[in-house]
Amino acid sequence: xxxxxxxxxxxxxxxxxxxxxxxxxxxxxxxxxxxxxxxxxxxxxxxxxxxxxxxxxxxxxxxxxxxxxxxxxxxxxxxxxxxxxxxxxxxxxxxxxxxxxxxxxxxxxxxxxx
Amino acid sequence: xxxxxxxxxxxxxxxxxxxxxxxxxxxxxxxxxxxxxxxxxxxxxxxxxxxxxxxxxxxxxxxxxxxxxxxxxxxxxxxxxxxxxxxxxxxxxxxxxxxxxxxxxxxxx
Numbered sequence: 593x594x595x596x597x598x599x600x601x602x603x604x605x606x607x608x609x610x611x612x613x614x615x616x617x618x619x620x621x622x623x624x625x626x627x628x629x630x631x632x633x634x635x636x637x638x639x640x641x642x643x644x645x646x647x648x649x650x651x652x653x654x655x656x657x658x659x660x661x662x663x664x665x666x667x668x669x670x671x672x673x674x675x676x677x678x679x680x681x682x683x684x685x686x687x688x689x690x691x692x693x694x695x696x697x698x699x700x701x702x703x704x705x706x
Numbered sequence: 707x708x709x710x711x712x713x714x715x716x717x718x719x720x721x722x723x724x725x726x727x728x729x730x731x732x733x734x735x736x737x738x739x740x741x742x743x744x745x746x747x748x749x750x751x752x753x754x755x756x757x758x759x760x761x762x763x764x765x766x767x768x769x770x771x772x773x774x775x776x777x778x779x780x781x782x783x784x785x786x787x788x789x790x791x792x793x794x795x796x797x798x799x800x801x802x803x804x805x806x807x808x809x810x811x812x813x814x815x
Contacts, residue, residue: 634710634793634805635749650802682748692737692756692797697748 594618596698598683604704605673613668613701615683623686624666625695626650626658628679635682641666673705708732710806712794717812718784726779726792726809734799740768740779741793743808749793752779781811789813 599614617624622643627635637650641660655677657669666685670677681701686693710730718724730738737756741749755761755770755777767780779792791808798804 632714632807634807635795636805637802691801692754694739694751694754695803697750699748 596683596685596696598681598698598701600701601699602702602704604706605670607673607675607705609673611670611673611703613670613681613683613703615666615668615698616664617666617683617685617696617698618664619685619687619696620663621685621687621696622663623688623693624660625684625686626656626666626668627682627684628652628677629682629700630679638668638681673703675705677703678705679703708798708804710794710796710804712792712806712809714807715810715812717814718781720784720786720813720815722784723780723782724784724811726781726811728777728779728794728806730775730777730794730796730804730806732796732798732804735772736797736799736801738768738770738777738797739795739803740777741795743791743793745790752792784813786813786815 596617625640626638636652638656639658641647644663683698684695686695712728740752743749753768760769765782770777791810793808794806796804
């Protein structure tokens, strides 16, 4: 059982390019999340999905979009990357939504936008 | 606004005890988590507190005082592998998880 996988592990991207970060979980968790982590700041929520077919905006959603076509996959797309999107991106999942529940994290994607 | 405060960095000696504090000001409270994050890795779950008091789990304990908006993580018998960042996170009234910036713990021999 892999838990949560993310791809790619790292990427260097030219500004203005489109990029999709992939996230897959095999725990059949209902809720999934995308965070970015920057030095000196806490994890910041970009988008979330409480269940397949629904998504919501987090604290820093601008410049990002997500989809949740099924339970397992939750891709994050940067339509036109900018240098301020250089960060480490973590995908996470939890069994339930709407109540306190442990979130499990993927290994992260280190993205550099030049 | 919502705010979670933790010290940026702490240093301790192998075999000793260290206490990492977390204070929070959030719109409502539905529980507090501690996560451990080694450099270059993902955060991993350590503990969850929703009621006041101490929760003990092996060498790690976590304490919560809801009236004071305060928690601490206590690490005993420190080992070199405990060198990591420790993240405090609070569920607010909307069940959004608010994260602190983390405390980097350096263990010296």
